Amino acid sequence: MDGINQSAYMNAIASEYQNTKSYGTKDEKVKKQSSSAAEKLNDVSGRTIGEPKLSDKALKYYEQLKKKFSNMEFVLVSPEKKAEAERNKGMYAGSNKLTVLIDSDKIEKMAEDEAFRKKYEAILTNATPQMQMLKQRLGASGNKVSAFGMTFDDYGNASLFAVVDKSLAQQRERIEAKREANIKTRKQEAKKAEKKRTEKKAEEKRAEARKEAKEAERLDDGNKVTVTAKTWDELIRKIDDVLMSDMADSMFTAAERNVGQNFDFAL
Numbered sequence: 001m002d003g004i005n006q007s008a009y010m011n012a013i014a015s016e017y018q019n020t021k022s023y024g025t026k027d028e029k030v031k032k033q034s035s036s037a038a039e040k041l042n043d044v045s046g047r048t049i050g051e052p053k054l055s056d057k058a059l060k061y062y063e064q065l066k067k068k069f070s071n072m073e074f075v076l077v078s079p080e081k082k083a084e085a086e087r088n089k090g091m092y093a094g095s096n097k098l099t100v101l102i103d104s105d106k107i108e109k110m111a112e113d114e115a116f117r118k119k120y121e122a123i124l125t126n127a128t129p130q131m132q133m134l135k136q137r138l139g140a141s142g143n144k145v146s147a148f149g150m151t152f153d154d155y156g157n158a159s160l161f162a163v164v165d166k167s168l169a170q171q172r173e174r175i176e177a178k179r180e181a182n183i184k185t186r187k188q189e190a191k192k193a194e195k196k197r198t199e200k201k202a203e204e205k206r207a208e209a210r211k212e213a214k215e216a217e218r219l220d221d222g223n224k225v226t227v228t229a230k231t232w233d234e235l236i237r238k239i240d241d242v243l244m245s246d247m248a249d250s251m252f253t254a255a256e257r258n259v260g261q262n263f264d265f266a267l
Contacts, residue, residue: 044104049085049092050078052104061111069124073097079105086151090163090226093147098131100124101151116156123150123158130232137236141243146224160235161228164242 041053044062054062054076066074073094077085082103085092093099110117127150135142147163189201225242229235 044076047073047075047092048077049075049101050081052076052078054104054107055111058104058108058111061117062107065107065110065121068121069100071097071128072124073099075099075101076107077101077103079103089149089151089161090147090224093149093161093163095147098127099147099149101149106152119156120152123152134232134236138239141239144243145239157230159228159230160232161226162235162239164225164227164239166223166225166242 040056042056042059044052044054044059046066062074062076073096075085075092085101085103089101092101106120110120131148134148138145144165145162146165149161149163151159151161153159186201189198193201227235227238227242229238
């Protein structure tokens with residue numbers, strides 16, 4: 001090999017070595033960046049299902065989102081809990097605000113993708129007047145709807161839901177009537193009984209009242225129905241269906257009692 005060819009050969013080897021070294025450096029940088037990104041996942045304040053984590057950018061956006069829609073209550077769901085949250089969504093809905101169940105993957109994408117973010121925020125913006133309109137249409141029947149909520153699927157579609165308590169109004173009336181009756185009874189007994197005996201009876205009645213309150217709460221849970229819809233119009237129709245069904249059951253029970261009372265045994 002002459003001197004010129006040998007020099008070219010050595011230069012080629014040196015160049016290949018530098019390229020290999022450079023590629024190795026790039027790989028190391030990628031690994032470091034990936035490791036750094038993993039380390040920056042943060043815990044989230046507020047209500048959560050599972051243990052969702054967010055990157056710095058997503059966390060900052062999520063806090064801004066909650067402030068922008070402060071009239072709603074956000075519940076952040078970890079990816080592995082999405083199916084469970086969907087099945088039991090009625091359990092997570094609050095009574096004062098529209099509850100929004102959304103998973104951490106969507107928040108990450110909303111923080112990065114402007115078009116994706118605008119689509120979801122438009123749905124949330126539209127929800128406020130729609131919910132107000134729905135409550136107006138329900139009127140007094142709205143007292144039996146204990147909560148409203150919203151979820152999102154993986155395709156960007158919103159799903160609405162409402163928790164209807166068929167016995168809420170009746171139970172409140174019964175509890176109030178019983179409370180007043182207990183107060184009256186305690187006052188009457190206080191005048192007749194001795195001081196120690198009166199104090200003992202009062203304590204017994206307080207314990208009984210606590211027991212009754214727990215029983216009323218248990219009955220409420222047993223009478224709650226979660227209805228789901230794709231649109232607000234469909235949601236109100238389903239709410240009406242549940243309320244009408246409850247009314248029909250009550251009327252049927254009254255009719256049964258009338259039949260029993262008016263039966264002609266001479267036939």
